[in-house]
Amino acid sequence: MNFFKHLATVRRHRKAVRKLCFKVGLIRQGLTHDLSKYSKAEFQPGVKYYQGYRSPQAKEREICGYSxxxxxxxxRNKHHFEYWTDFADGKKVYVDMPxxxxxxxxxxxxxxxKIYLGAKYTNASPLEYFESKTDIQGMNRQTAERLKYYLTMIKDEGEEKTFKALKKYVKDSKKKK
Ligand SMILES: [Zn+2]
Structure with a gap:
């Protein structure tokens, strides 16, 4: 049943994100990440367009033209760069993500x-996804550069070092305020 398969995917994803968020010191965000996936508006299409090897939203887009x-x-989710956009004076505004x-x-x-690629995942995968599938034009330039920097660090120096550096980046940014 796709209901249970989708539920398992969401749970597995939340668990994996939680683990990484904790490494960065983001406890509340780790615990609440993607909770809106349990809402009716997100869960029902998640079941209907369940794929397993990619996001159900990709399938929904193919069929409906959008998801x-x-x-x-x-x-609703501030961890997506698409959240941080506005429109002012006839132009799109791309805000640098906090x-x-x-x-x-x-x-x-x-x-x-990791979840979608399974055994095919390598440290280069997140950077490859960024370079081939992410709408970089729709992202604030500094955010895009910073994202590329950390994803490249994962590829070249591994996860442990990168998440330590990320933790420091978040911590230092709080001191500046
Ligand atoms: Zn999300």
Whole structure:
């Protein structure tokens, strides 16, 4: 049953993100990551378009032209760069993501790549996904550069070192305030 398969995917994803968020010192965010996936607006399409090897939203997009579940999700979850956009004076505004949500995004991307790629996952996978599938034009430039920097660090120097550096980045940014 896709209901249980989707439920298991969400749980596995949340658990993987939680583990990484804790490494970065983001306890509350680790515990509440992606809770909106349990809402009706996101869970029902998740079951209906269940795929296993990729996000159900990709399937929903193929069929409907867009994903209503994604619109619901990105509007509520600050760990997505798409949340941080506005429109002013006839132009799109891309806001630099606050450090704690930026770090949660890195955790999210690593966890999602691991779950969808399974045994094919390598330290290069999150960077490859960023370079081939992410709408970099739709992201604040500094955020994009920073994201590339940390994903490259994962590829070249591994997870442990990168999440330590991320933790420091979040901590230092709090001191500055
Ligand atoms: Zn999310």
């Amino acid at each position: 209503a579940a994604w619109l619901h999700h990105k509007g 450090p704690q949500y930026f770090a949660e995004m890195v955790c999210d991307r690593v966890a999602a790549s």
